[in-house]
Every structure is written in structure tokens, then in C-alpha cells.
Amino acid sequence: MTVVLGKKIRIGILGASGYTGAELVRLLSRHPRAEIVLMTADSHAGEPYDQVFPHLGGLDLPGLVKLDEVEWAGVEVDVVFCGLPHGTTQEIISGLLHTTHHSVIDEVLHEGPGDAAAAIRGAPRVIDLSADFRLDSTATYAEWYGHEHYAPDLQAEAVYGLTETARERLPGARLVACPGCYPTVAILPLAPLLAAGMIAPEDIIIDAKSGITGAGRGAKQANLFSEVSEGIHAYGIGQHRHGPEIEQELSKAFGDDLTVAFTPHLVPMNRGILATSYVRLAGETSVEDLRDCLWERYEQEPFVRVVAEGVAPATRHVRGANHCLIGVFPSRLPDRAIIVSVIDNLVKGASGQAVQNMNVMYNLDERMGLEQEALFP
Amino acid sequence: MTVVLGKKIRIGILGASGYTGAELVRLLSRHPRAEIVLMTADSHAGEPYDQVFPHLGGLDLPGLVKLDEVEWAGVEVDVVFCGLPHGTTQEIISGLLHTTHHSVIDEVLHEGPGDAAAAIRGAPRVIDLSADFRLDSTATYAEWYGHEHYAPDLQAEAVYGLTETARERLPGARLVACPGCYPTVAILPLAPLLAAGMIAPEDIIIDAKSGITGAGRGAKQANLFSEVSEGIHAYGIGQHRHGPEIEQELSKAFGDDLTVAFTPHLVPMNRGILATSYVRLAGETSVEDLRDCLWERYEQEPFVRVVAEGVAPATRHVRGANHCLIGVFPSRLPDRAIIVSVIDNLVKGASGQAVQNMNVMYNLDERMGLEQEALFP
């Protein structure tokens, strides 16, 4: 439902020189209702964007500027996508949401849901792709990220933006915290099953395998081609920061606190995460019940697909696309099931979901700008 | 310039289970003026398409049928894309172009260029992706493909579909032979320079490097992951069938017969071809002259881009996109230059160019369905 025909949402992208930034540009540049008007990249300020990302050459984009040098008063931006490193985002967004910038589009688009319009008028809305606002508990945040939260008030306000569960809160949201890539691929299949009481909460094991773009574009020896090609390893075993994020959301779905075993692995591929989740069936639940539950839950969802019995989802089936595929399998262990789910970590696990959230925030067709098929091979 | 607003071109894809078939489906499924109405795949007839290519699950596509079992009389098809193995295509297309199928869209779309309309009315137009109609000389064909040409009359009629050079002949074409992937990446930079007399015709060396999708989806030991990953090798040295095709088109551009050294290599990547061409400057020509010549030639082209001095094109800059990038460099050898050009072999080197040709054939915006950005990483 588009209210203002032809009117475009003016987009700012903070941190446009990272992979999620490039992915936002790729998606938004073909989004019929989006217009990128601002892009920051501190270490590349002044460079043409196609020097930073030559694959996006040919687009008509604004120049890269330093974040510090943005004069917010003079920029008309409706939505800011924030792809900055973890830890730096809280103060920046805190500052941003107190600017007096005036977004005309919000006024118009939100004439319907008036309260929301009032709340967000005057400053750009923020869709954050960092981890800074994902954890509801600032204590948990401090424990896992090593410092006190810098903007606890905004944390309380932030909407956890797994689109499929946040859809009602998004239209009125001023600050959306997009989920991590691992949480996205883990929560989508498990949350409905916990909510339905179909799986035991105390015995959830998530073995996840990710491509290397998840580690970002920073120059680290550990991510050199020669270090990660032709091999696989686990990392952050029992200690990865996406663990508490997964637990938070699964606990909400279940209705009580739970803990999970979450083990990430690094796979020599660019894109994609596959999660193999080992669950214990609750009560009389069967494997078919799980599949039916997920099927019903996601039947109407444009980007989540429960595959047929016996089909094993592969990350290459969603490369470049915003889809999550889910397969449900029996285990040789009695009373257990195995769930395989896949996403592209840069799309549904980051920038694609961010755009999906934007679409919902502005009452646009949720699929807008996200309809291209996966690229295979 | 679209004549019939909203009217869709009805598409048949022969050989839909190969990589070029899948790529056609990927591109055409988002093409606003195309509708896929027929897909054949002999070895997969009866299977749902998303079993053959799960990454395209979710599309609303016709079922796969055997080519032999298509009842052409009862099918309304405007254009047939033919992605069958080399050698089998001549007879099939020969039969096809004598059917009495009636394409309404052609009548309407081509009211303008009347002669063309007359020529093509009554049978689907054919865009062939095989090598069967690329060589003008049936003698050359027989020499390189090991048998007499089965449809010499159609060979005479076929338009060699390098869109950038074929644009005037395409609207009236009944049969278009899309160039090979290697010829596309080699001809685009070299033909204008030969036509302008800027490079010597007797001393052209084309060292090309291709991804592995160029070898198709057939089960061959030589293309197993374990055989081709983590290494590079040359193949068909001095004997590859794309050699005479390149020579044919460069000879046309130059105005006289010429021979080239063409060496293909296999690189452990899915998509992309990079050609490094070593040329000798003619007369007083400078390296800058070459760049200027190409720049002027391609300035208005939507899919060919001459990059700035010093920029080295990479295949990953065009992954999934229909672009060809060209860079021109000085050599340490006096009076010589080095030209680097890249394409995605499955897009500009095959299915993308085929769609581009279709757009020109139907007077559509040439970019229709081909506008998505490259996918990187």
C-alpha cells in the first residue's frame, strides 16, 4: 500500500564501504521508492563509490563523506541505515535521533497511523545493522560486549527487527535493530516451534556454518584467502555474541528463559549461512507436526519457505536473495528432529532484511526491491 | 519503445535444465514484458523446475516437457530460446521455423517495419545460444565441428547476435545466433580498433581465462570440484572452436581475413571470463588513441563500459550482470598495448545477451530485465 505515489524515501547509509553497505546500495539502487542521498565512509571519504566497490560502477550515487562532516541540519534524509562497527553506533544514533531534521515523507505517509507519525517526525528513522541495539538487557549487553550501554533509553525503544515477528511494531518504529545473521537463520525455524510448545526448551543445539563475508571487509590475517580457503573450522565455541541474542528471542517465543548451544563454523564461501538445529520433541509431537507448524506459520510469508519432505536446503539456493529456506528431518535418536535452515547472510541476514523492514515501516509492499532470484551457480 | 502496452512476449526455452537455461529463467522471470510458456528438458521431463534448480523455487513456471513431445501447433510461442547442445540444434530449429504457429505479438509489434513482420509471421522467432549458426562459412563449420552443416539455408539467414554490432539487423531477424562467451569478450574490445585501423591485424594474441560454468552442467570428471579447484590450466591451445568464430568477426571488422592466437584457460570460479589481449599499434596510434576509440564507440552503449586509465577490470565486477568492462594499458614492448576485458560468461556471454537481443528484436528498451547490479562478493 503506497500512499504517496512516486514519492521516494530519501536514504542515508552510514558505513557504506563495508559489505553490508554495498549490499544496501545494490538493493536500494533498484528499489522503486528509494533514493540514496547520503553515504558515509570515513576511510574512503572523497573517493568515488565505484572505486570502493567497482561492481556498482554506473550507478548515480552521492559522494562518500566522513560521518563527522555530515551537516545533518541541511540534509533531507528520511531513513538512515547504519552499518557501522559494533560499539560505535550507540552514540552516533543517539545524536542522530535528537537532530531537528524534518522528514516530509513521514508526515505524509503516516497520516493514517497518527501516533507513530508524531513520534518519528523531525528526525530520520534509523535502521541499525550493528549489534548495538539488539539485546534488550543492557546488563547482558555489558557482559558480552565489554562495556556499559551508551544509550539505554534508546535500547528500550528499539524494535528487534526480525521482520516476520516485528511486523506490527515496525510502522511506528523510530529505531530498528536488525538481527544478526546467525540469529536470523536460527530464530526463524525455532521460535514458532517453541511458541507452539512442540520442542523442549532445555535441549536445543544449533550448529551453524557461515560464509566469510560475515567477518566483514576489514583487513584481518585470519580472513585472507590463503587462511580460510580449502578448510573449515569452528570458532567462538560457546562464546559467540550471537548466542545470547538467539537465546533472548527464543526465550520470548517460549515464554521463559532458555539457553542454547550455539557453535559457529567458517566455511570457504562468500555468502550464506546454514544452521543445523538438533531439537527434542515435546510430548507427543512428531516430526511431521514440526513441519506442519512451520508450514502454517510461514505459508503467507514472502521470504520464508518450508521445503518439501526430504529436500535439503543449501545456501546456494538463496545466494543473493532474501529468502530463508527451512527443512525438517527425523533423527535416528528417538524423540528428536533435525532442522536445517539457510539464508544469505548479507541479504536476509543483514541488508535485505533491513530493506524489508523499511518496506514495512513505510507500508510498502514488503517485497519491493527484494524480488530478484538467487544467483546460481 | 513499446508498441503494445502490457502485451507480453510468450517465451519457449529449449534445454531449460542447463546453466544457460536457468539463467534465462532467472532473467526472464523478472522481465516485465516476458512470459515463459514452454520449457523443455529431455532428461528432466515431468519434474518440477525447482527440483532441477532449487534456487529458482517459488517461480510460477510451466512444467518441463520433452522436446519431442511438444505439440507446436497448439502452443502459442513468440520466441524460442534454444539452449541445446551443439550439433543438435540445426535440425530442431530447421523444423521449428517451418511450423505454422501464428504469433500475434509479432504482427502487432512489427506493424512499423513491415517487411520484417511479413518475414517472420507464422513461426516463433529463434534466439539460439548454441554454436550451430555462428559460423557464416559452412565449410569452416564442417572443419571445426566435424560434420556437414544440416541447415545451410538457415545459416545464411542467421544474424550473428553480438547485440552491439547486430542492432540494425535484429528487429527483422527470424533466427539469431548468439555469440560464444569467449568471442563476446574478445570481439567487443578488438573489433572497433580493427575497424578504425588502429591495431595490426596479423599480431593479435588473446589470452582468455574462464570460470567453470562455461563447461556446462554435464557430468564430466574433468569438471568435478576436486579436479578444477585450487589450480589453473590452459586447454584447447590453438584448437578451441571459439578461435574461428573470433577470427570471423574480427575479419569482418577489419575488412579482410585475419588469424588470431587464442588460448583459453580454466579458472576455479563459477562465473566470468577475462581476456587479456596483446595487440600491436598500427602506424602512429598511441595507447590513448585506443582508449579514446573504445570510449567513443561505447559511450552510448548500456552494457559496455571503458574503465578509467589505470583501472583493471575484474570478473567479479560483472558477476551476474550483463556488462562488459574494458581497460586499455601500455605494454613494456614498444608499439604494443594490452587490453583487458571481462564479462559474466552466463550473462553477457550467453543468456543476458540473448535477452538483450530479444529486447532489440521487439523494440523494447534494451536494458529491460537486465538491470540488476553485479553480485559481489
Next chain:
Amino acid sequence: MTVVLGKKIRIGILGASGYTGAELVRLLSRHPRAEIVLMTADSHAGEPYDQVFPHLGGLDLPGLVKLDEVEWAGVEVDVVFCGLPHGTTQEIISGLLHTTHHSVIDEVLHEGPGDAAAAIRGAPRVIDLSADFRLDSTATYAEWYGHEHYAPDLQAEAVYGLTETARERLPGARLVACPGCYPTVAILPLAPLLAAGMIAPEDIIIDAKSGITGAGRGAKQANLFSEVSEGIHAYGIGQHRHGPEIEQELSKAFGDDLTVAFTPHLVPMNRGILATSYVRLAGETSVEDLRDCLWERYEQEPFVRVVAEGVAPATRHVRGANHCLIGVFPSRLPDRAIIVSVIDNLVKGASGQAVQNMNVMYNLDERMGLEQEALFP
């Protein structure tokens, strides 16, 4: 302890054109006590070996012959390594062990353990790399492999050749069934813990990730570079034939029947398997207890290494080497632990372990021919 100084063991390799065959040649060609005297490869008979595997060019090897055409009576072979496809091996080995071939080396080497010498004199000893003799129960074999066992008597005799557990039975063995690659990487860490009663037998989850050489050199579409690069998927979920093999050996270690959840995944790399095993601690056992148990068990083993606390083993640490690395980690789930183990599937998971077994069978230094370091990157 070498009895006959300088005397070489004469080796036959059946199925030398597969990856495990090539790996045997690689290892045995530098083994100071081995001499390859016979190599079969039905589809490549008559070809020089360096045409089949150019990376082994320069070795002085016997010509490839068809298996049917070997005249066993005239060939002096002490040990036959059998790398034939599953299902074909039982009859071939059955025939082989009834030949009247006379192995001089066995007589001499085994003067000490006289009974063994008597048992094996007269026919070559067989080290089988197929799955044909791994399952003790012929009923289980029939269930998982789809046909009755063709040589149940030999099955009863065959020694399951996980060297670390079979060391005492190997010197007298006439037929050794080398473990599968997945079982090797799973059993080595888990068997000692079950034997010590440190982990619960009813709750073992093994999530394994393998490189693609494990699928062999046969021409299959599913293993093409373009099909498996840049992605990961699970396969045979709950149904892989290595599941019952793992269960058999872990049951032996535990002392009673147990079932495991075993999920293999295919990773875009040539070599390596990583297993992430999720176990429940028994009684008062701690994670440190597990590590200590494994440390003690493998301290004297030349090819199994328990890594330090906090170190995550990676497959690239053992590429080309015969080692198994094991790491033990706490889980966020209480009373649970995570064990990560890695091998090179072609070495410790196949040909390397086969050579290790041969060394033990002939009282040679177990490390002979297996001492080269891993190749990284």
C-alpha cells in the same frame, strides 16, 4: 621393528584410478619398505599412470591393468590394497584370499608370531578401503547396503582397522577393513569417553563437515565445481551409511548398543573432515575430565593429538597428513561438552590409515611413509 633389513613389501593396488588409489601411490612411493608391483584400473587399463594422475608423473610405476586380467598365480604380491567401489569388493577379495600365491616376505617377517604366519601364508593379505567388510553384522550390512553380504565368512574374520584400537589384531590379520572417513573422525574422540563412562550413550550428536574428495572421482553432476563451490548443504540426514558404522564401534567401546545422530555436510574444499560432537557429561564428569581422558589415551599415539584448551582444530591443519586433532570445549548448556575433531579424509580417513595398518601388520615403525607435514596453505 623390521625383521628383514631392506626387504620390501610388494604391494598391489586394486582401483588405482580413484582418489584413494592415487593417495596410496603418493604415500607408498616414498615408503622405504614398500614397492608397488601391481596396479589395476579397469577403465584406464593400458594408460600410463601419469596420464590418469599427472601430479604423480615421474614415478617408476607398473602399468595399469584390468582386474580381470591379473594372473594372480604369476604375481608376487604381499599386500593388496583394495580401493574398489562398495559392493564389488566382497567377491573379489573372496576370490583373492583363495589364490595359491606365495608371499615370501610373510614367512620371514612372521617367524615370531607363528600362528599368524601360518594363517596368512599363501595368499596376499588384504587391506580394504571400501565399506564391504566394516559392518560386523551381515544383517545390518544388508539393511544399509541393499543386498545380502557375499562373503559372510570373511566378514567374521575381517579386522576393523582403526589402527589405534586394532593394533593387537593387525599383525595376524589376513583381511583388514579400513574405517570410513566419517567413522574415523567420530570414533577417535568419542570411543575413549564412552569406554570410560564419561559421556551419556543416549545423547550423542555428531555434526560432520566433509570436503568433496570424499565423494570420489566418478563423474556426477552433483559434484561438479559449479554445483558445490560457494555453498554448503547437509545430505543423507539421518540416513548416511556411516551412521551404523559409527554406532557399531561406539557400542563396542561403551559395552552396549547405542544410537547416534549423525549429519554429514558437504563443504567446498577438497580435503578434510571436521566433526563437531555434542555430548552429555555422565555423572560428575567435567569438561576437563574429558580432555584429560583423551590426553592420556592418545599421549603415546603418533597420529592423534589432543590440542590445548581453547584451540580450535581446523581441517587445514591436517591437509595431506595422517593426523587427527581433537579439541574439547564447554557448552553453554549445562552438563554438556562440545568436541571438535579433524582429519584429512583421504589420509587418516582412508589411504594414510591403510598404510598405517600395513606398518603395524608388518611390525614396521607405524609412522613409516607417513611423516610428511601438512601442506598449508
Next chain:
Amino acid sequence: MTVVLGKKIRIGILGASGYTGAELVRLLSRHPRAEIVLMTADSHAGEPYDQVFPHLGGLDLPGLVKLDEVEWAGVEVDVVFCGLPHGTTQEIISGLLHTTHHSVIDEVLHEGPGDAAAAIRGAPRVIDLSADFRLDSTATYAEWYGHEHYAPDLQAEAVYGLTETARERLPGARLVACPGCYPTVAILPLAPLLAAGMIAPEDIIIDAKSGITGAGRGAKQANLFSEVSEGIHAYGIGQHRHGPEIEQELSKAFGDDLTVAFTPHLVPMNRGILATSYVRLAGETSVEDLRDCLWERYEQEPFVRVVAEGVAPATRHVRGANHCLIGVFPSRLPDRAIIVSVIDNLVKGASGQAVQNMNVMYNLDERMGLEQEALFP
């Protein structure tokens, strides 16, 4: 020919934390006459080596120390392998060769060639893997490396260590400059042909393709997995520093100054370089003449192999091995030929050749420590 039976050469490795350093350790740890007694790595001083390179865990190695902190007076080192970054090496080696360290082994080994022994007694001999001493002309050095040479006297003394051409000068050498990886793969096939007057000196084009380990282990964005996988690009076109090095050696072989076109490309693989060289035949020379010339030249060489007509060398045939394979092919251009050569850039292109040089320097069997087969897949 080993003079002192069992006596080991005491080795120091400067820069042991890079890939060439690790490769030296891999090769020398199994070299029967080598003993590693010193290893420096400034950024990893104090760490156990298996933390820096876990794939070499299990070796008994000296601890890593800072280069500055080595007390040369107290260390008994016969040979120093220097794998330090370009530009830093000249001063270090200059200092090193004036120490008063006394190498007993040299005295004994070199009783025969007395003059050499006198020259080198008293300081370790140096085998340098950097580019610092490769260019005979200090003016050329200054032009390409941007600063004056810091040790012009040592430059005059240094032996350019392409083993196959340096064999006579190596036994008396105090300082050996190992060739670059690209020069090695280019010079081996081309130098004999130029020396024989079989190819034209003014028209040599070398199109080279390298794996990514050639770029070293430094943390650079350009070498991240996500930046270089799934694509190919050329770099340093006409400007790579290995160009003048190739020209220097080919000029020596030809007997007069010549210039070449040299274009390196980066291929998504760890190891290997393939050079496709395009040459013009001189006079009446035929392609067969070229092959014969190379065959004769290298027939007795342990590490250079001219492959049979029609066989295309691949980098994976030499992965991990010290071999160079060379194939000669006709071109479609008259009077031209195409030569394909391959090496493993870390072995024959760096550390393997360095060990080969050491073997010659000490009159050992040239193959010692270098005999393992290539690792494939």
C-alpha cells in the same frame, strides 16, 4: 655427495612467520641433513611456532625470537634463510655477513674448493628469498624499488639462484638471491630457447597467473577471501617488479638486452603459477625444435620436466612439489609458438628452490628434502 656423514647443517630462518618461512620449516624439518636452530619473527616473538602455524604442530623447533635480539656471536648457524620483506633485507644481511660467527661445517665441507671455503669462513652463508639482491644493476633496483641500494658491494657478489643456471657458482657462494616466483616460471622455459637463438628476442609476451599465497600473509583487504575468491583480475600490468628481473635473466641468456611484456593475474587458489608465453620462432625453427631444445636441456634436471606433445601442464600437478613442468604448443599465428609452464610459487618459486640451492651449496644430493610428490586434489 655428502662429505661429512651425518653432520647436519645448522639453519637459521629469518622471517619464519610468513608463508615462505613456514614452507622452509615444512621442507627442512624432513631434510636429513638440516637442523633448524634459529627462527625469528618479530611480531610473534615468544609464541610457540604451532600457534603461528598450527599445521606444523608436533615438530621440535626452536622458539621464535626478535631479529634484533639475536646474539649472533653466540649462535652456531651455518646458513641463514632470509624471508624478510623487500627493502629491509639489504642492511640486515650486510650486518650478518660481517659477524665473526664460525661455521665448522663449511670448513669441512669445502676442503675441496679451497678458495670458496676461505671466502665464506667466519659468517653464515645467506640464502635470501626477498627481491633485495636479485637485480644486478643497482640503478635498475633504484628505479623499480624506489630507493638506492643499501649494499651495492653485496649486490655485486650475490649469486642469482635459479638453481638450474647457478649450479656452478653456488658451492662458493656466500650470498644467494633466490629468484622471484614469476621469474622462475618464465625463465626456465625461455632462457634456453633464447640462448639457442630459437626465438625472437623482441617479441616475448608472458601472461602469468598466480595463486594468492604469492601476496604473502600480511593483512591486506585486497587479499581477503571475499575479495579474491570467485574472480580473476590482472594487476601491475606492465609495471610489476618481476618484469625487469625476467628481462635481466633473459637478456643474459640471449646475450643482449631485451624487453618483455609481462602481465600477472591473480587466480582464486592458494598455490601455483602458470605462465603462458607467446614467442616468435627465429629463422627456420619449428615448434618441435623448441620442444627438443628444452627436452635436451632439462633431461638430466631433477626438477624440470618437459611434458609430452599435447599435454597441458596444470598448477595442480605440482602443488607442494619442487617441479617445473613445461609444455610447447603451436599457435594459429604462423611462425609463433605458445609455451605453458607451471610451478608451485611457494616451493620451486621460493622455499623449495632455496633448499635446492642449499643442497648444491653443500654438495648434497640436489633432491634432498624435496622428494615428496605433489598433493592432489
